[in-house]
Amino acid sequence: MTRIPHETPGEANPLQALxxxxxxxxxxxxxxxxxxxxxxLWVAEMDVPLAEPVVAAVTQALALGDTGYPAGTAYAEALALFAAKRWAWDGLAVERTAIVPDVMLGVVEMLKxxxxxxDPVVVNPPVYPPFFQFVAHMDRxxxxxxxxxxGRLDLAVLEDAYRRAVFGGGRAAHLLCSPHNPTGTVHTARELAAVAALARRYGVRVVVDEIHAPLTAPGGDFVPWLAVPGAENGLSLMSASKGWNLAGLKAALAVAGPEAAADLxxxxxxxxxxxSHVGVLAHTAALLEGTGWLDALLAGLDDNRRLLTALLAEHLPGVRYRPGDATYLAWLDCRALGLGDDPAAVFLERGRVALSCGLDFGTGGAGHVRLNIATSPEILTEGVRRMTAALR
Incomplete structure (x- = not known):
């Protein structure tokens, strides 16, 4: 099928609406x-109005009193259509999906x-803090x-981690973030194939958080894990939550490769x-009818990446920033500023701007902050102004 990763936005930039x-x-x-x-400018919420198809779906459900329990496969069917058009991936089999409350609770269930x-669960820090919290809570x-x-996967380091994880004969899993949070890295097809080959060699099961996949930037090339040769025994978690700002409308899908169907x-x-049944309706509407809104958002995020690059170069040249190819998160290396391991605390106290603390992301997070660019250019500019003021 022809891949149509992005269309020319026909809607206004939602980041400039509020x-x-x-x-x-x-x-x-x-x-x-x-x-x-x-x-x-910290947690993963976007400063946007909702896409009109989402508003319409939720409004209709409330008007009908359609607020019962979720049923059916409409969400999975919508995701399969989206994946085929967006990523040229026809391998999302609806019969190998299951509805789960959200991506992280779905991760927990897949790891179980x-x-x-x-048992050990391999992660690639610096990485989304709940990876550590949820894994520890479930006694892994x-x-x-x-x-x-x-900022990319280190295959030699990963192989060593796999080798240590399976030493003694226990079961092991790899919880992979794709695209990666907080760096915004989009793993290449070659990288993912290498991971799949290593996982096969060592008997490690791969569970993938792909929640940021719809937020791949124009020109980026997201590759679904289950489309990778050798990943047929993988388990993926997908959702419209991040792409359309639907965290409060809980719903996600677990997707199994053909060799993992029995597990699922x-x-x-x-x-x-x-x-949430209403969440399922909202996510389904987003995937089917909200792609114009999404493309306008992606264009706006690309503008904000360029803006942030320029602002940092002018006002905070000591901050290192490598724009990612996905997500609306900026991973900023502030070590040259001399603010210690937790610069977010300094920016909050002195500049009154809230960023995510890099220490929470594990190894490699000291001296870093994560900044959410899913806001208006004016607010982003004010955020950098406050960061700059904190150094005076």
Whole structure:
């Protein structure tokens, strides 16, 4: 099938639709964690209005009182259509999917299928902090295979981690973030194939968080894990949550490769009770009818990457920033500023701007911050101004 990764945006940039005063009316985590004088550029919420098809789907459900339990495969069918058009991937088999409450709870359930208590789970820090928290909470142990200095997977380090993880004959898994959070790295087909080959060689099962896949930048080339040769026994978690700002409308899909279908069939039936039915309707509408909105967003994010690059070069030249090819997250190396291991604390105290602390992302996070660029150019500019003021 012909791959149509991005279309020419026919809608206005949603990142320019809302004023700061309007955003401060929100009651979600981003806007209620810190005092009102703090500019929040931290947690993964976007400063956008919802796509109209999503609003319509939710409004219709509420008008009908259609707020019961989720049913059917419409979400999986919509994701399969989106994947075929966006990534030229026809291998998303609806019969090998399961609805789960959200991606991280889905990760927990997938890891329960392929590992047991005390077994190791390999991760690639610096990486999304809940990877550490959820794995520890489910009584598995973290095995680190840090990214290379270039922010990409280090295959030699990964192989060593695999070797140590399976030593003694236990079961092991690799929890892969693709695209990677916080760096925005999009793993190449060659890199993913190499990971699949290593996982086969050492008997490591790969579970992949692909929640940021719809946020691949124009010109980027996202490769679904289950499309990679050798990854047929993999398990993936996908969702419209990040791409369309639907974190409060809980729903995600677990997708199994053909050799993992029997594993997925063991998923407890009660897991399917956790997602929101209204969430499923919203995510389905986003995937089917919200691609024009998504493409306008992606164009706006690309503009913001260029803006952030220019702002840092002018005002904070000591900060190193390598724009990623996906996500709306910027991973900033602030070590040259002399602010210690936790520059986010300094920016918050002195500049009244909230960024994510790099230490929370594990090895490689010291001296770094994560900044959310999914906001207006004006707010992004103000954020950098506050960071600069914190150094005076």
């Amino acid at each position: 004023t700061l005063d309007r955003l401060r009316c929100r009651t979600s985590m981003k806007w209620r964690t810190y005092p009102a004088d703090v500019l929040p 299928l392929v590992t047991g208590p005390g 142990r973290i095995a680190e295979a840090p990214l290379g200095a270039d 069939a063991l998923l407890p039936e009660e897991v399917s009770h956790g997602p």
